[in-house]
Structures are given as C-alpha cells and as structure tokens.
Amino acid sequence: MLRTSLNNPGEFTFTYELVPGQSCCGKRIEQLLDFARAAKADGRIKALSVTDNPGGNSSLAPAAIGEELLKLKIEPLLHFSLKDKNRSQIVSHIYLYQRLGLRSLLVMGGDFPKPGYYGQARPVFDLDSTQTLQLMQEMATGLHPGCILSQKRPYLRLFKGCVVSPFKATEAEQVWQYANLLRKVRAGADFIVSQLGFDVRKFAELITLLRRERINLPVLANVFIPSLGTARAMAAGKVPGVLLSQELLARMEQEAAAGDNHARLDRAAAMIVRLKRYGCQGVHLGGSNLRFEEVSYVLDRYAQWDQETELPDLVCDFPLQKTWYFYRKEQGLSQETLLKPGLRRAATKFPSLSHQLLFSQSLSSRLFGRFCLFCSQGKRRTTVLILLERAIKRLLFNCRMCGDCTLSRSAFLCPQSGCPKRLINGPCGGSRLGFCEVHPERLCFWVRVYERLDPQTTLKSLAEPPHLPPKDWALEKTSAWINFFKQQREQEEPR
Template identity: 40%
Template sequence: MTGDYPVSGFTGRAKPVFDLDPVHTLKLITELNNGLEIEAMGKTQKLQPTDFFAGCAVSPFKRDEAEQMVQYFKLKKKVEAGAKFIIPQLGYDIRKFHELIQFVRENGWDIPVIGNVYILPYGAAKLMYENKVPGCVVTKELLSVLEKEKDAPDKGKQARLDRAAKMYGFFKGMGYDGVHIGGHGVKLEEVEYIIDKGEEFAKNWMDYVHEFQFPMPNGFYYYEKDEKTGLNTKTPTNRKNRPLDTTVPAMYSFNRFMHELMFEPGKGLFGMMRSIVKSIDGSSMEHAFTRFEHLIKVVLFDCENCGDCALFELAFLCPMSQCPKKQRNGACGGSFEGWCEVYPNKKKCIYVRAYARLKKYGEEETLRDIYVPPANWDFYHTASWINFFLGRDHVGRRLGVPYVPPKKSSK
C-alpha cells in the first residue's frame, strides 16, 4: 500500500515523504531477498539474503473506468515487482470481489489472493460512507441497512458477525486462498464464530449473492454482468467507445507534437538537440540553461525541477508536483470518484487525467507496461533535458540514448 498522507505533526502538518511507491518497495524487497548488491567503500558488496514475504493491496471498488483501470495497471506492476499475495481494499460489492479473482486468474498470476473481511459497525461505516477512511467504500444503501440493524437489542452485533461469516463463505466459494478478518475490539470467540459459520455458508455461498450487491452508482465493471448469477461473465467490458472520464486539454496535443519533434530518438530535431546539449553540458551556460528549462516547465507542467523527469510516461503530468504522494507507477488506493484522496472535490487524480489523455490516442496501456523508477536525487535541480539527451536519466536509459558522462560544471 502507498500509506496515508500525514494529517498532523509537531507545530503543524508533517512533511509527506513518499520517495518509494509500492512498486519500488516491492522491487527493493525482492532484491533484498535475492541478496541486494550495494556500493560501499569503493567495492560492490552483496548483502545477506533476507526472507520477507511481501504482498500488495488493490482496490476493485472504483466508480470510473479510468480510476479502476489504473488500479489494475498498477497491480500488474506490483506482481511483476515480486508481490507474493494480493489483498483487496475494503468494500461490500460482491461482484467486484468476483471481478478481482477472475482478473487475477485470467492474467495467469499464480499467487494467493486474500479476501478482506471487516466486521462493520454503523459508526465506522458512516465514516467510510463520508470518504473519511481512504480506500474503504460503503454505499448509501449499505449504510441504511446498518442503521436499521443498530436499533436491535444487541445493537446489530449478530448481524455484523453473520455478514462477516457470509463474506468468509463467498470468498471461499469463489476460490480465494484465505481471508483477513478485521474489526475494532474483535474477540477471539467472534473470529472463531466467523470461521465456523463461514465454513457452513461456503457450501451454499451463491444463495447470499443478493445480500452483497452494493454497487457504486453508475459504477464501471471490468467484465459484463451475468444476469443469472448477479456476478460477472468472462467477457470484458468494451472500453473502446466509452466516453472519457475527464476532459483532455488542447495543450496536450501540442505537447505530443513537440515531444515527437524534439525528444524521439532518431526523429525530427533530436540529433540537433543532443548536439546543443552536449556543448552546454559543463559549460558556463549550463546554469542559465537549467533555469530556462525550469521556467518553461514550471509554466507548462508545474515542474519541481527533480532532474529525473517522468512527464513522458504520464501524459505530460508531473507526479512530483501534481500527486501529493508523488506516485510514479500508478494511483494510490485512496482516490474517490476520480478525485485525489488528499484534495477531494478539488483536484482530479493525476492518473485519472493521464488515462483520459492516453486513451484518446489509444495508448492508455502504456501506464500498465512502462515501469518508472524512483527519482534519482543526484539529479535534483539539474537540467532534465541535459540528463535525457545525454542518456543519464531513466527515460534516456530506457530509450537507449547513448550515455555521455557528466562534465565538471564551470558555472
């Protein structure tokens, strides 16, 4: 998981630190397990292999196509980075749980999928309904059910336990590999009840599908609905002709044109730009060139001058400045109805915007296929154009731009 954005701190909000996103972290753990090689004292040393068992989270509970697809795109990257199990975030739409396990199977990922069972009281549900617990989805219809249950003599306790047991049952029936049972102040005997009763419910789990149909209004599903079962067919939803979830600015077309003209190796003005940059690198002009580039990119992209630019991969949206969590490989799980977790109803999630831009040109799956490494802080406040054209940054390396070692600056 990405982790929560800080909400408090000493004398004010603490600085958010998200140098590694979940994909980076999983890659790091995989390398640690294999014996990470590091440079120390001028030598390459291999650390003792570790034995971490790292998994990943994903949210199938997203309303919009863009928001849901970037979750699944990022899931692919997490699996490829070495995730050993998958667990969904919290929701109560059984069709979405079925969607996830079917999606994992169809991709051929032979790793365990763990169901998320939460013993849901009315108070927690109300917070989730109000989007005050990022990544957890409770609909108005479910909240109404819980509101009635809390008026029972036991304040809805038995209904909560039976609901959790039925979730255990349908997870087992669908083929999930296990469950995580959670809740506030849960007692051992309650967990035992959920397991024992859940084993009974698993025998006829399809009988309870109708009790867990709490979809988001006008929500997107990856697969078409099976009207007989209330779950999913194996036919993916046709996304090609679906409308975009957010507008695409006209400036994006101009950015694409300029990129193809100047930044595509072997095309347009790339060779000329590389020659110019070579002459500037390490010269007295480098500082002025860096400031000039930064000025342009601040105006166009709200650039933070990290020097290891990811604009190319994210449809000319800067993850360092426009994503509060600085996610470079996909959206976090906290977005809601297309809005950023940190700025709900104010800023659209950067990946929802990127998906719409790329889908307009039939390129949305590049968000799935291209891995973006952590920003290299050696490049902080240096010219990303120099780093790119001389094959030093991650994009230059990915595209095979010939490497030119840095010159000592004469600024």
C-alpha cells in the same frame, strides 16, 4: 506459516488485522495481545497483520507488536507503509525485520500523514509499492544497487504481499488499480490482499482478471466488519480509499435500532463463503474493536455454511450506485467493458509534438542534444539553459525542476506538482469517486492523466511499460534536458 498455508490449494487461510494505538503500552496493547493469545489457542487464524501508522496518524511501530507475536508463536504480517520512509530507511527496516525474524510484509503506499507535532508532517513516498517490491526482490539476490560490493550476499527471502483495490467507482481509477497490480506482480509480489469493500461482484472481477492474466498468486480478500460509527465515517468519505453504500449504512442503522448485534457478523460469514467459492485462497479479516469471541462466531458460522450446498440466504452484496465494472455482468464476467480513455487527448498534441522533435532520434533532436551538451560544458551556459528550461516548463507544466523528468510517461502532466504523493508510476488507492485523497476538491492526478491517454489504450498496454525507477534526488534543480542527453550519450558509448 502463512506462506505454506496460502500456497496450499486444500487450505483456506484466515488472517486478522491488529491496530496498535498511539502508545507503547497500556490497555489497548494488552487487548491486542489477549486477542493474539486467543487466536493462537483457537488455531484457525494463520497470521495477525499489524498496521503501520493507519490513517496517517503516528502509532506504535508494527515491529514492536511483531516481536510480541513471535513470542506467542503466531505469525506476524507487518504492514510496510512507504509514506514516511525514504529508500535508506526502507533498506534499514528490511535489515531490522530480517534480524528479528519478521519475514511476512504487506507493502503499501499508506495514507497521507495527518497533522501532528507542530503541524503537518512532510510526506516522503520516496519509493512506491512497485519500486519497493523490486528492491526487496533484488536484495534477496544480494544485487541491489547501492550495496557495498564486499558485502553483497543474498538475504533471507521475504514473503511480500501487495495491495489492490477492486472497489473503485470510476473507470480511470479502476483501470489504474489493475494496471498497477500487474506491475506489482512483475516486480515480485508473492501474494495479494484486496482493499476492504462490500461489493461482492468486485471481488469476483478481481479473481476473474487474475485468472485471465494467468496470475496464480494467492489472494486474501479483505472482509471488514465495521461498527455503526465506522460505517458512518466510511459512508461520509472519511476513510481514504474506502466506499460504503448508503444502502448498507441504512441497514446497519436499522439493525442497531433493533438491538441486533449479530447481523453484521452473519453478513461477514456469508460473504466469506461466497468469496471462497469465487476462488479466493483466504480472507483478511478486520473490524472495529472486535473481541475474539465475535471473530470466532464468524469463523463458526462460515464453517457451518461452507458445508451446505446452498449459500446462506443473507444479503451481503452492497454495490454503490453508478459504479463502473471492468467486466460485463450480462456476459458472465467474461467480456471486458469497452474502455474510454483519452477524453481530453487534444491537450497533449502540442507537448507531444515538441517532445518528438526534441527528444527522439530525429535530426532536430540530435541538434538540440548537441546544444544542451555544449551548454553543460560551461557554468554560465548551464545557468542560462536552466533558467530557460525552468521558465518554459514552469509556464507549460508547473515544473518543479526535479532534474529527472517523467512528463512523457504521465501525458505531459507533472506528478511533482500535480500529485501530493509525487507518484510517478500511477495512483495510490486513496482516491474517492475520482477525487484526490489529500485534496478532495480536486480530481486525482492520475485520473487527469487517464483522460489524456491515447484513446486506443487498453489495460495491457497501460501496464506493459516497465515501471519507472526511483528518482535520483541528486539531480534536483539541475537541467533535465542536459541529464537526458548525458544519459543517452553514456548508453551509446561502447563499453
């Protein structure tokens, strides 16, 4: 089992990623199953992961391939993407996977949906990764909210993985990634899989961070073996969240011109040896249309070099120029780089003061609360208050009147209007060089938030507040002011 392998200190775990196509059968599916048969016979790959609508394109649901893998007696690791599932569908899928015996899931937000039938699909992102991990944790005890009381019972515990990208090029993106990782760990993640990348020092930083935070979860480092065409797409920014340096692309161009088909495989094997020595518990392999013979070659090379004292003399480290690192190299990755949030902190002064006056425990807040609750007792008064709230907040924050306001947790920028995925607990992993995955001409919403934070913010303080719970969409188009004070009154009432 994957769980047993990853938690065995004496074992180095290999998984491999399968990518189903836009069909339920045919040559591509048969190739995936042939690969699975070969992997089972070889025995070195402990699980085969199955992607869930990669790149935002519709494809065969991962459960279909997962069932086939179970029949072949090799463990499936299903990607659990949240871009096209609301919370009801998430719970439904969990029931389905439990029924089918699919126990290992890799929880991720997923890429923004691409245009399809009659144009652009509506993105969902109802829950983020942290909220979903929390839901799965609660379902394991039979205590998740919304469960019918008579049916409350514990469910088989899933083996839940989370994703982190240590390869962000800017400070704001990288710090948010690590803050989100710490929250995912608290929410119940059982293991960690990194985003794919080609900067070995970034892998080492991730392991260093986890050790310093005393997090003992197993880490699968993502080692991807791109074809030249895929490398060109990555270097051009066409794969969300993935960075590939021009130096690596130039090297691959030279190798292709020389007809060297093994260079990229040797490079991957050399990287695996380094990652094992850094402290990774395993490697999550992937590649562009790789045959099992090529993957077997990589594993053979790794086994050969792993027995040698000296690391193989192959360049496998390709950092981006001017990338930001969380730890200083000259200090042996023991000293954190000084963070510089809050470069535009002044923009929050007025809304922060207003929030303090109206939504704290001050006299002005208590008076404003009584006014809002008074307005809530009459339909006309409620309507007038909603019109007033909408006018003020639309002008100041481009408010969408979700009725469950989180402005104070995002430096008084509205995620419902500013983030295409409407994420309320931090960014996705799809940004590139600080810019949004969906709108590349715009700064990532959460990069803008980082620029408005308190200048004294640290990684620990950023990750410390509990993640916000999912939004209650029954409150949409109602007054967040009234809802806030009603909730506050309910909490103050004796039980």
